[in-house]
């Protein structure tokens with residue numbers, strides 16, 4: 246059995262990585278398989294397993310997706326115009342990481358148990374798969390960065406997704422020298438860490 250304290254320490258050691266520190270080292274096939282197996286071990290509403298994974302190594306496609314990011318990030322820079330910090334943040338590792346994975350949600354044609362009232366549960370299931378990937382990657386010493394500053398429609402076109410697919414996550418994976426101890430946005434004082442008390446309310 247896992248020790249709960251050790252497990253919590255492990256969870257805290259997971260990091261979003263997107264700095265320039267991806268090493269020029271490919272991810273082995275068996276490790277990628279482990280990450281994907283972790284993904285499909287996630288819970289899903291009505292056991293619908295509505296996930297799809299597109300593995301992207303092609304430099305041309307990566308460049309196209311990087312351009313998509315650049316356009317969207319220019320818009321974001323305007324929104325955060327007052328912040329000197331935002332301009333200097335590194336918010337993706339599309340080209341530097343050896344492997345990108347687009348995680349997609351495939352809507353079911355049939356009614357799904359558990360989704361009859363709350364329509365977003367399929368998408369939330371895919372997010373559970375992403376978290377499993379993140380944790381398995383961390384176990385294998387592989388860094389993962391989630392990029393969401395992207396035009397979804399353009400991205401889906403770039404990867405030739407099916408019409409019905411929705412983008413849930415765009416992930417950049419690779420080896421790094423070391424994992425930082427704290428979230429970068431915390432270290433840079435972009436946001437403070439919330440205490441447990443700030444997040445929890447009891448109804449007794």
Ligand SMILES: Cc1cc2nc3c(=O)[nH]c(=O)nc-3n(C[C@H](O)[C@H](O)[C@H](O)COP(=O)(O)O)c2cc1C
Nearest residue numbers: 259260261263335336337391392393394428429430
């Ligand atoms: C749904 C989601 C989208 C995210 N999108 C981005 C992104 O576009 N760019 C980025 O640099 N980090 C992104 N992140 C990473 C967060 O900034 C990061 O998880 C947070 O700052 C906490 O740091 P940690 O993951 O290292 O603990 C995203 C994280 C999540 C969960």
